[in-house]
Amino acid sequence: MTTTEIAAARRREVIPEATVARLPLYLRALHTLADEGTSTISSEALAEAAGVNSAKLRKDLSHLGSYGTRGVGYDVAHLITSISHELGLSRRCSVVLVGVGNLGRALAGYGGFASRGLAIDALLDADPALTGEQIAGLTVRHIDDLPEVVVPGSIGVIATPASAAQLVCDLLVGAGVTSILNFAPTVLSVPADVDLRKVDLSIELQILSFHEHRKSLVTPA
Amino acid sequence: MTTTEIAAARRREVIPEATVARLPLYLRALHTLADEGTSTISSEALAEAAGVNSAKLRKDLSHLGSYGTRGVGYDVAHLITSISHELGLSRRCSVVLVGVGNLGRALAGYGGFASRGLAIDALLDADPALTGEQIAGLTVRHIDDLPEVVVPGSIGVIATPASAAQLVCDLLVGAGVTSILNFAPTVLSVPADVDLRKVDLSIELQILSFHEHRKSLVTPA
DNA sequence: ACGCGCTTGTGAACGCGCGCACAAAGTCAG
DNA sequence: CTGACTTTGTGCGCGCGTTCACAAGCGCGT
Numbered sequence: 104m105t106t107t108e109i110a111a112a113r114r115r116e117v118i119p120e121a122t123v124a125r126l127p128l129y130l131r132a133l134h135t136l137a138d139e140g141t142s143t144i145s146s147e148a149l150a151e152a153a154g155v156n157s158a159k160l161r162k163d164l165s166h167l168g169s170y171g172t173r174g175v176g177y178d179v180a181h182l183i184t185s186i187s188h189e190l191g192l193s194r195r196c197s198v199v200l201v202g203v204g205n206l207g208r209a210l211a212g213y214g215g216f217a218s219r220g221l222a223i224d225a226l227l228d229a230d231p232a233l234t235g236e237q238i239a240g241l242t243v244r245h246i247d248d249l250p251e252v253v254v255p256g257s258i259g260v261i262a263t264p265a266s267a268a269q270l271v272c273d274l275l276v277g278a279g280v281t282s283i284l285n286f287a288p289t290v291l292s293v294p295a296d297v298d299l300r301k302v303d304l305s306i307e308l309q310i311l312s313f314h315e316h317r318k319s320l321v322t323p324a
Numbered sequence: 325m326t327t328t329e330i331a332a333a334r335r336r337e338v339i340p341e342a343t344v345a346r347l348p349l350y351l352r353a354l355h356t357l358a359d360e361g362t363s364t365i366s367s368e369a370l371a372e373a374a375g376v377n378s379a380k381l382r383k384d385l386s387h388l389g390s391y392g393t394r395g396v397g398y399d400v401a402h403l404i405t406s407i408s409h410e411l412g413l414s415r416r417c418s419v420v421l422v423g424v425g426n427l428g429r430a431l432a433g434y435g436g437f438a439s440r441g442l443a444i445d446a447l448l449d450a451d452p453a454l455t456g457e458q459i460a461g462l463t464v465r466h467i468d469d470l471p472e473v474v475v476p477g478s479i480g481v482i483a484t485p486a487s488a489a490q491l492v493c494d495l496l497v498g499a500g501v502t503s504i505l506n507f508a509p510t511v512l513s514v515p516a517d518v519d520l521r522k523v524d525l526s527i528e529l530q531i532l533s534f535h536e537h538r539k540s541l542v543t544p545a
Numbered sequence: 546a547c548g549c550g551c552t553t554g555t556g557a558a559c560g561c562g563c564g565c566a567c568a569a570a571g572t573c574a575g
Numbered sequence: 576c577t578g579a580c581t582t583t584g585t586g587c588g589c590g591c592g593t594t595c596a597c598a599a600g601c602g603c604g605t
Contacts, residue, residue: 127530154511173583174571191537205430282532290375298535300528307521309348309411311503314519316412394553395601
């Protein structure tokens with residue numbers, strides 16, 4: 104078996120969803136470490152930097168076949184390359200953002216995207232008054248231009264009010280987008296072959312509220 | 325009244341974390357249903373509206389002792405009251421938001437908060453140029469005023485750049501905040517008695533990128 | 546009053562993910 | 576070259592969460 108075949112086999116290996124969800128975490132910590140000039144790091148130290156258990160970290164990394172050196176640790180640069188590649192961030196990935204309100208602007212300017220190969224390629228909004236405006240180096244286009252900016256493999260991001268989300272979602276699906284990230288507080292329905300993920304900004308806050316409420320019950324004022 | 329609440333809380337079993345994370349989801353769906361005039365709903369229909377499995381929904385609801393009626397379903401209004409109370413949203417809950425950039429503004433204007441009893445009480449920023457500005461009905465105050473706006477039970481929200489997050493976090497902890505929600509892409513360290521949760525806007529996008537990348541490997545162009 | 550059909554609540558089985566603890570493997574000093 | 580030390584990679588047991596499937600309960604029509 105050639106090296107290429109081995110690499111291909113590894114790529115086909117199933118990576119647990121829980122591990123995939125942590126890879127971005129590791130990647131962020133690694134970028135920070137690289138900026139500080141660290142070239143090698145132990146699982147213990149990286150786990151500390153990423154805020155996870157070291158055994159879990161090692162098991163996660165073992166899934167992507169990027170081997171560390173026993174007695175030494177992991178090569179930071181190699182690990183960054185490895186994880187970036189696994190996440191599909193090495194080749195430029197087209198991201199189309201719909202909805203240029205405060206949240207859309209925040210996302211467009213979010214440093215975390217560009218620095219990790221996930222630069223946003225297009226900004227769209229239904230409001231004609233916004234068309235032509237420059238935001239984070241991009242020109243806002245009208246939502247009707249959506250089919251023109253979508254390419255195969257594009258990821259759609261919905262940052263519109265909840266009332267417009269399903270409409271925009273349908274437009275994205277119609278244009279051939281099969282991966283959609285929804286920030287609007289609504290449940291969207293999509294065909295089975297479309298990958299839909301959601302982020303609700305208020306959910307975590309409500310969870311905190313729950314725990315805070317619990318504290319006040321256990322130790323009443 | 326407080327005595328009754330404590331007794332009720334003690335009588336109830338511990339609510340699994342996974343269930344707590346879904347309660348906000350149900351609450352949102354229920355609000356939508358209530359607005360549409362629905363007064364009663366079956367677990368099947370509510371599960372559909374919230375995007376989860378119906379058996380899971382029933383088990384979740386059983387944890388908070390709010391009983392539905394067999395053969396009929398759940399009373400929407402009663403369920404809203406029940407979940408809101410469990411999440412601690414019935415009594416007003418103080419939220420202090422630090423960092424009034426695009427993300428901070430998006431959060432301040434986020435409808436999902438106010439409508440569910442989680443109105444933001446104070447906006448703070450380190451930039452003196454922003455002090456006094458009106459956003460979403462609130463006046464931005466300087467970060468030095470933090471101790472004055474924090475009350476026991478306050479929840480702190482960090483929407484600053486990553487570089488300032490730990491500093492702001494320490495200020496919040498110093499002011500007595502024990503529940504913190506971090507939107508900055510950094511790992512924060514807090515004392516053990518502080519409840520820290522984080523939201524990274526780019527993580528879900530990277531997970532989508534992973535799956536999109538996988539698709540292209542399975543069915544190459 | 547009474548059974549029929551609908552819906553809830555839950556017991557039990559399954560599967561996944563986490564973390565401990567240790568063997569394998571590599572480095573480095575002398 | 577050898578031996579001691581360091582760190583990785585992983586087998587294993589445990590606990591949580593999800594799902595199926597069904598009995599118990601309630602309303603409604605007759």
